[in-house]
Amino acid sequence: MVGGQLFNKGFIGQDFLWWIGQVADDSYWRDNILSGKFESAESIPGWGYRYKVRIFGLHDLGEEVIKSENLPWANVMYPITAGSYLQNSGQTPMVRQGNIVFGFFLDGVARQQPVIMGCLGNNSQTDLATTIGDNRVTSATTGESVCVSGYSEGNVPPAPNAAATKCDDNMKIDQPTTKEAEKERAKVPPGVALSKYGLRSDQNVTPTQQKDIDSARSEAELKNLSKEETDNLIKKRVQAGVAARVKESNSPRASRTGQPYMESEATMRQSVADIKRDKVYCEKRVVLKPDNIVESANKAMQIDMDNLVQNIDKAMNALQSYTDQVSMTEGLRDLDKMIGESSKRQSKYMKIVMDKCMEFSEKALNKEMTKAVSALPAMDRMNFLDVKDGITKNLLSSYNGMTNGQAGLMQGILGKVLNLDSLKDQFMSRVSGDTSSGGSDEKPKGVPKVPMCTSEDMIAKVMAANKDAMEETNNNLISGVDGFLKDAMANMANVSSMTSMFNKLGGIKGSLTSALNFENIKMNVFPGEQKPNEAVSDFYTLCSGGGAAPQTSLPSTNAVDKATGKHLGKLLEKGKSYIDEIAPRVEQVSFAEPSSNTASVDLTKVGGVEVDQSSDDGVDYLSTSLTQEQRDDITNDSNINIG
Secondary structure (H helix, E strand, C coil), rough: CHHHHHHCHHHHHCCCCEEEEEEEHHHHHHHCCCCCCCHHHHHHHCCCCCEEEECCCCCCCCCCCCCCCCCCEEEECCCCCCCCHHHHHHCCCCCCCEEEEEEEEEEHCCCCCCCEEEECCCCCCCCEEECCCCCCCCCCCCCCCEEEEEECCCCCCHHHCCCCCCHHHHEECCCCCCHHHHHHHHHCCCCCCCCCCCECCCCCCCHHHHHHHHHHHHHHHCCCCCHHHHHHHHHHHHHHHHHHHHHHHCCCCCCCCCCECCCCCCCCCCCHHHHHHHHHHHHEEEEHHHHHHHHHHHHHHHHEEEEHHHHHHHHHCCCCCHHHHHHHHHHHHHHHHHHHHHHHHHHHHHHHHHCCCCCCCHHHHHHHHHHHHCCCHHHHHHHHHHHHHHHHHHHHHHHHHHHEEEHHHHHHHHHHHHHHHHHHHHHHHHHHHHCCCHHHHCCCCCCCCCCCCHHHHHHHHHHCCCCCHHHHHHHHHHHHHHHHHHHHHHCCCCCCHHHHHHHHHCCCCCCCCHCCCCCCCCCCCCCCCCCCCCCCEEECCCCCCCCCCCCCHHHHHHHHHHHHHHHHHHHHHHCCHHHHHCCCCCCCCCCCCCCCCCCCCCCHHHHHHHECCCCCCCHHHCCCCCCHHHHHHHCCCCCCCCC
16 A cells, blocks of 8 residues: 555545543653743744553553553644634643543554544542552553542652642542542432431442441340330441541541542532632621711621631631641631731721720810810910810820730730630640540530620720720829919919819719710701611621621620729729739730841942042042933033033
8 A cells, every 4th residue: 555544545434443542641741832931943842732642452561561651642633613723723732641532543553643532521439549650550450440630640740830730629628538438428419318227228338337237236235125226226326437437537637548639520519719719708897887986896896806716716627627627728827827917907996996085085174174264364265275285185195105005905815815825725735646635536616606795895804904094194184284274273363263163174084885975076967957877787798798796796885884894893903913814915026127237228329339428529420320311411411510
């Protein structure tokens, strides 16, 4: 036959030979496909999208007899919707190592020029091996599956820029384990009945489950139980055994028996990315309401604490649950960092409460001084404007000083409320295998949903911790006004009348409830005007939109007042050590500052050339790093002497 098989006029019909094979280890063909840009076709060592394929029936003797590097190159047949890269029309083949592909021989019976026509999809029930390019499956071995993972380890590890991208979208949420364990922890499909032992009726009893049944039946015989009691006991023991094995199989401590990635056509199967997205979508985001800012700040602290507790609980469960472990972000792995970030947010909301107390103090002081100041002569009233300006500045400075260190105080309070040290001990005992804190099956308990009273108590602790500073601030302000009024009274004949007005200054303290309910600006200015409708949402989530706390969980300023009084009473009883007990301050890391040995920036140098400030002699300004346009402007400027 002249010209060989390619010139056989009937080979397409007569000698059209199909084949099925597996794409070999990509270390033998990955260099054909460069990961970056290249200038010349000569930079490519191969011929683009061609693959080494081990064809079933031809290359079954294994890697030791027929090495992957000696396998034939297979070209790719593109569909008409993909084009062939002419006129910028083409699609990239999605062929990976381990793919089961099928095609035909372009040269017919010569069988030296295979062409890939398509790929066979991988089933979600298929076990995927984690190695490729070995003699795991040959014509002489039986019982092994040829299917391998696309992430399997080949002969030569890929370079970092050529490694397969691993993402959360195809990562399993369960610990890779045996097929038996997979069956036990799988949810029962709809319409499938259960046996009298609570097992799926469409599946055979596993050997492990049979052992549980036999053990329970022996126990029932020893106890001489009836048939009904025996069945109930067997069901109880079987279900307990299944639950224990499922828990252990999904524990990070369990040994892996497979690869953790989903490489199948089951696109609707839940992945790690789904859990991470759900957390972001369902996490509450605070919405502050200006119409009742103190109540809104209280709710915000409760919402933020609730989010923090959920994150801590997830971090804690990661020691027991593979799902929580693989779905954690880096920000959730550091408990101290989570507490620190939450404390900064908490201090932001707490500043709203402190500012309201400052407003109340200032307004109360102004109100009590109105009558006293109105009795002053006009000259003294004008002088009092300077006093009032100083009062405002000192009040603002004092309260800013209290709130500037608020993050460290809130971090200490959060640490005490959440009992972080105890949680850390449980974490470490789990890691080290110490079970002295509880049984081997016990897992650390997370904090439940945070009630509103927790945030109210936190506000009360902050108020108690700042009690001395707030009292000192008020006393200093009153003392300053006292001095001014005493000087003014000395020059007035009607001293008794002035004294009665002066005495009212002692009654400006008021209650904390009054301070937090204080309205500086009313929403309904005119009499008979209806108050505007208040905002409803306290938070929003990306998955369900806005939401609000239930009526049974609304904050109460009176509750804050009572809690503050409780802490102040214990403060008088125990002394200042009580504050360190309930609200220890955590030292905050300040912004980075230049060290003492940091080189100074010499502004007398231009372009690295030292400038003599007394004289311009010897400095060539045109030699510095200037543009040509700048040089021309300097040269043409008659007011500049460049020498």
